[in-house]
Amino acid sequence: MFFPDSFEVSLPSDREIQITRDFDARRGLVFDAFTKPELVRRWLLGPPGWTMPLCEIDLRVGGAYRYVWRSEKDGSQMAVGGVFREVTPLERLVASEKFDDAWYPGEALDTTVFVETRGITRTTITVLYESREARDAARRSGMEYGMAAGYDRLEALLPTLTGGPA
Amino acid sequence: MTFAALANPTRRAILARLVSGEVSVNELAEPFSMSQPAVSRHLKVLERAGLISSGSDAQRRPRKLEARPLGEATAWLETYREYWETSFVRLDGLLSELKATERKRERVARRKR
Numbered sequence A: 001m002f003f004p005d006s007f008e009v010s011l012p013s014d015r016e017i018q019i020t021r022d023f024d025a026r027r028g029l030v031f032d033a034f035t036k037p038e039l040v041r042r043w044l045l046g047p048p049g050w051t052m053p054l055c056e057i058d059l060r061v062g063g064a065y066r067y068v069w070r071s072e073k074d075g076s077q078m079a080v081g082g083v084f085r086e087v088t089p090l091e092r093l094v095a096s097e098k099f100d101d102a103w104y105p106g107e108a109l110d111t112t113v114f115v116e117t118r119g120i121t122r123t124t125i126t127v128l129y130e131s132r133e134a135r136d137a138a139r140r141s142g143m144e145y146g147m148a149a150g151y152d153r154l155e156a157l158l159p160t161l162t163g164g165p166a
Numbered sequence B: 001m002t003f004a005a006l007a008n009p010t011r012r013a014i015l016a017r018l019v020s021g022e023v024s025v026n027e028l029a030e031p032f033s034m035s036q037p038a039v040s041r042h043l044k045v046l047e048r049a050g051l052i053s054s055g056s057d058a059q060r061r062p063r064k065l066e067a068r069p070l071g072e073a074t075a076w077l078e079t080y081r082e083y084w085e086t087s088f089v090r091l092d093g094l095l096s097e098l099k100a101t102e103r104k105r106e107r108v109a110r111r112k113r
Helices: A025-035 A037-044 A131-164 B001-008 B010-017 B025-032 B037-049 B067-112
Strands: A007-011 A016-023 A051-055 A066-070 A076-090 A092-099 A109-116 A120-128 B050-054 B063-065
Touching: A016 A131, A016 B067, A025 A037, A025 A066, A025 A109, A025 A120, A025 B067, A037 A051, A037 B067, B001 B010, B001 B037, B010 B025, B010 B037, B010 B050, B010 B063, B037 B050, B037 B063
Parallel strands: none
Antiparallel strands: A007 A016, A016 A120, A051 A066, A066 A076, A076 A092, A092 A109, A109 A120, B050 B063
């Protein structure tokens, strides 16, 4: 069973972006899928048409991680890395996040929490930026990537916005 | 600021109402069974976020949509959603596979015992 409807993106504060999703698997498996390079490489592939040639994770406090994605179309690359600040196996990860071509000032802090209820694992990722300006800059870049479709979709999106949760 | 403005269901409903054209504060207040000052407060938030502006009629001061910032905000959220959702659907598939492997391993272990 899959729970695509459990997926939520929210903005809990001026500096944060939060993503929540339920997975039909025990916490141990979900935790592995987020922390073992050979597993991460199979799902965290970036935008369509991109691959993940490099995925390194040194899962311990002070250990580093590094992800590199490459566009198969034009060979351009995107890379992010950081250091683990907190590692509580199966439960909680806190790590810094900095993209090579950082388009937002400073580092962001990613907190990932796994909570299992009756075999279903709710995963919550919270990205905390250094400032509202940084979050907005990160936001704008993601926006450019989807801009082409954006304006056309405005009208189609409005009903969704109206009906959606606060 | 755009997102704080969009975070409120009443404000989203006001925006949806404005899709059809300019609407006065009075007309906006009606369907929400809300006082005019309350609606005005929501309008001020939307105005500060650049999502709406005052129309040409100085007497009625109707409000109208500013499509560009709203389009940018919604486009970003949708793109972000799509990006993660695609990844998470792949993760769903991977987890099913891991569960199947685990079950198989357990069956083999039981047989060995």
